[in-house]
Amino acid sequence: MNQSRKNDMLNRRRFLQLLVASAGGAILAACGAPNPAAEESSTNTGGATSAPAAESAATSAPAAESGATSAPAESGATSAPAASGGTTKLTVMYQQNELSDDEVKQFMDKNPGITVERIDNDATKFKAMLTAGTPPDLFRTQGPVVPNLVERGIVLDLGDYFNSSSALKVDDLAPANNLYVYKGGRYGMVKDWSPDFNLFANKAAFEEANVPLPSTTEPLRYTDLSELAKQLTKREGDRTTRMGWGNPEGLTMVRTLQIVLAEQDQNLYKPDFTAIALAETSQAVAFLKYVFDLAKENVIWNPLNPSPSWAGDDFVKGQVGFVQYGYWYSGMVSTTKDAAVGGDKAVFLPAPTWSGKQLNPTISGTGMVAAKATKNPDAAWKFFEYYMSGAPAQTRAKSGWGVPALKSLYPQMPQETDFQKQVQQVLQESFKYADYTLAANPYYDDTVFDTSWTSNLEQALRGSISFDQLIQNVESDVNAAIADGKAAIG
Amino acid sequence: MAATSQSVNLPLRRGKRGARARRVARWFYLFIGPWLLGFVCLSLFPLLFALVISFTNYDGLNLLSVKFLGLGNYLRALQDRNAIFALQRTMIFALVSVPLNLLFSFCIALMLTRERLRARGVFRTLFYLPSIIPIVATVWIWRLIMDRNFGLINGLLSLISPGTAVAWLVDYPTMVLIIMSLWIGTGGAMIIFMAGLQGVPRELEEAALIDGANLFQMFRAITLPLVTPVVFYQLILGIIFSLQILIEPILLTGIGSTNGLMTTIPPRPNYMYMVHVYNQIFSNQRFGYGAALLWLLFILTLALTLIVFRTSRYWVYYEVEQEGART
Numbered sequence: 001m002n003q004s005r006k007n008d009m010l011n012r013r014r015f016l017q018l019l020v021a022s023a024g025g026a027i028l029a030a031c032g033a034p035n036p037a038a039e040e041s042s043t044n045t046g047g048a049t050s051a052p053a054a055e056s057a058a059t060s061a062p063a064a065e066s067g068a069t070s071a072p073a074e075s076g077a078t079s080a081p082a083a084s085g086g087t088t089k090l091t092v093m094y095q096q097n098e099l100s101d102d103e104v105k106q107f108m109d110k111n112p113g114i115t116v117e118r119i120d121n122d123a124t125k126f127k128a129m130l131t132a133g134t135p136p137d138l139f140r141t142q143g144p145v146v147p148n149l150v151e152r153g154i155v156l157d158l159g160d161y162f163n164s165s166s167a168l169k170v171d172d173l174a175p176a177n178n179l180y181v182y183k184g185g186r187y188g189m190v191k192d193w194s195p196d197f198n199l200f201a202n203k204a205a206f207e208e209a210n211v212p213l214p215s216t217t218e219p220l221r222y223t224d225l226s227e228l229a230k231q232l233t234k235r236e237g238d239r240t241t242r243m244g245w246g247n248p249e250g251l252t253m254v255r256t257l258q259i260v261l262a263e264q265d266q267n268l269y270k271p272d273f274t275a276i277a278l279a280e281t282s283q284a285v286a287f288l289k290y291v292f293d294l295a296k297e298n299v300i301w302n303p304l305n306p307s308p309s310w311a312g313d314d315f316v317k318g319q320v321g322f323v324q325y326g327y328w329y330s331g332m333v334s335t336t337k338d339a340a341v342g343g344d345k346a347v348f349l350p351a352p353t354w355s356g357k358q359l360n361p362t363i364s365g366t367g368m369v370a371a372k373a374t375k376n377p378d379a380a381w382k383f384f385e386y387y388m389s390g391a392p393a394q395t396r397a398k399s400g401w402g403v404p405a406l407k408s409l410y411p412q413m414p415q416e417t418d419f420q421k422q423v424q425q426v427l428q429e430s431f432k433y434a435d436y437t438l439a440a441n442p443y444y445d446d447t448v449f450d451t452s453w454t455s456n457l458e459q460a461l462r463g464s465i466s467f468d469q470l471i472q473n474v475e476s477d478v479n480a481a482i483a484d485g486k487a488a489i490g
Numbered sequence: 491m492a493a494t495s496q497s498v499n500l501p502l503r504r505g506k507r508g509a510r511a512r513r514v515a516r517w518f519y520l521f522i523g524p525w526l527l528g529f530v531c532l533s534l535f536p537l538l539f540a541l542v543i544s545f546t547n548y549d550g551l552n553l554l555s556v557k558f559l560g561l562g563n564y565l566r567a568l569q570d571r572n573a574i575f576a577l578q579r580t581m582i583f584a585l586v587s588v589p590l591n592l593l594f595s596f597c598i599a600l601m602l603t604r605e606r607l608r609a610r611g612v613f614r615t616l617f618y619l620p621s622i623i624p625i626v627a628t629v630w631i632w633r634l635i636m637d638r639n640f641g642l643i644n645g646l647l648s649l650i651s652p653g654t655a656v657a658w659l660v661d662y663p664t665m666v667l668i669i670m671s672l673w674i675g676t677g678g679a680m681i682i683f684m685a686g687l688q689g690v691p692r693e694l695e696e697a698a699l700i701d702g703a704n705l706f707q708m709f710r711a712i713t714l715p716l717v718t719p720v721v722f723y724q725l726i727l728g729i730i731f732s733l734q735i736l737i738e739p740i741l742l743t744g745i746g747s748t749n750g751l752m753t754t755i756p757p758r759p760n761y762m763y764m765v766h767v768y769n770q771i772f773s774n775q776r777f778g779y780g781a782a783l784l785w786l787l788f789i790l791t792l793a794l795t796l797i798v799f800r801t802s803r804y805w806v807y808y809e810v811e812q813e814g815a816r817t
Contacts, residue, residue, distance in 0.1 A: 123772065130551060130553075131550075152551050153554075236652065237648070237652055237653010237654065237655065238653055238654065239638070239655040240655070241639065303660070304657065305660070308641075319640070445773065451769060454755045458757055488549040488556075489552065490555035
């Protein structure tokens, strides 16, 4: 066989060479840093740029169109790619039930130069996109996660945009937005929020147990709650047909513990956030022992007698006496008004207190931040403004699933039914205790505390470890995670 | 040398053969290329990437400040009491569930390949149905059935003994997990066994019966040996899948706060190895350590698979005699 024919022949070696070259190219394309020039040509065909605000001297936003300004005054930079007919593409990682297709379309109709692609919120996908150097321009997060994201250089400081915005005035921001402030920067906003420690009581359960409904103006003590939990728990033989208290951990155990400690001017974390000192902090041990005893008495859902679903679902089905959630949960109670404990069959109560000092802030604060790596910060801000102050914000305010992120939107919360009116009365009083900002640890994801707590609580309830060992194990697990996180940040 | 002389003696035939071979090779590579490309990009590269990060403190977000730890993550795994506990629980689960799954699916396949059985199609569909229901729906059905306070089983038991509240998902979580895994896995394995059983030549079975063998003897001497390659295949797959069980224990018996799947932990008896890995990666953000745990699992799975392969010569019937096989 002559040499040229030999070269023409697709043998195994040549095939594998081609394959490796193709795969390598594909992988490099996926993993390599995106080419700004290519990015610009593909997303901004009209030639209008949207360079990072601080560096760009380009263009202006069509403020009249959106009713909002976009550019930070000092940078002189803006977005407005629409003017020249180009298209700036934004990727927004958010859940569809929080950002509808109609809302996205409405934005694009008003801003023809900007195309928005909404992708579902997915932690794994987010990390993959981040690793590839192409994070979503805007994404969903929780307030207590923001310091961690800032320390890793993932999120963009929007402070200058806020200062120059006419739609989002800092003075108008609800206190929960302070969760998005870290080391002097303002990195985003809550989409809505709630004072997270109010109680929802099942009227029928109180009536059946012959226990008077608690006051809607005076807060209960946690010690009162343990008594109520015992009185409201209903059993048939070994079966628990109604659990007294659904969720003493509230939304999460660690953040609930932080608020109980804050009432007593104590902190869970050391001042530099490098560790927790759980066993040494008697106030922390006392609260955890309180929860442990309730679990042992089987008057709260616990690892040995877990909820059939989740406490909120159990409440509307009449399977628990009371639950501890924020205002947002009133949306669920209202929309399930035909359920066993929907609508007026429930009553909204003030947050309980451990020490007598009342604190009732948000401990989740779900909202939106912008990626530091975004190629289109001005367009991203434009969408951010729209989402936080435009039609989507109005819709959320009226829905009753959260307190608006802007104080000016508070009056739009629903007050049509008797239940909604009762909720509003208690909520307005709760605002007085909602200004506290949870101290979020920048070095780790605090779900570690809750997983360790749950796992060790089960072992302690089974008697395989002591309560003291439980505390030590949680402390050890959390401190190991913090140490790893600190080392990872560098 | 022989090849050379052949090429000299038969140049024309060789030329035709060569052209045909090239054509065949081209089509072969054309068809296999997309799969191989996908394998390299979507499997091999992630595997190698995971191997690299298993030597680092990568946490999913710190690619720019990642540090090389050498064998640190692997040494940590060997001292991780939760990892060792989880591995023990997983091995127990695998030791019980894999043989049971083989036994049940084989027996059902035997029954459903009997020609005299009426409504075979209906039974086959019914047994296969659990395999095609989405796993989340399946698990929630089981939770509703097994719940301590509001479950169907305890409800029925309460008709006989009022107030019965057996904590199936808490006190017997591994048993429930094994039964549910059987319920899910039997259908798929049954189909493969049925295919194997239908490949057993009828004339061999008939000859055995004519020679005076009873049904059991026929099964032991003819049917079973001929389907051992299928048993072998199912055994290997069963080991691999059972060592990787993740979603079922978390969703079936998970307990925790309302803050999502990441804070949901199964009770201690169902704390399987992959649950620990998931917990380390997504709750503790230890991607590097999690990758090391996964590579250790891969090595263990490979070792078990090789052991089964080595033993196969003693019990798997191959129509072509294996080198060193027992005759």
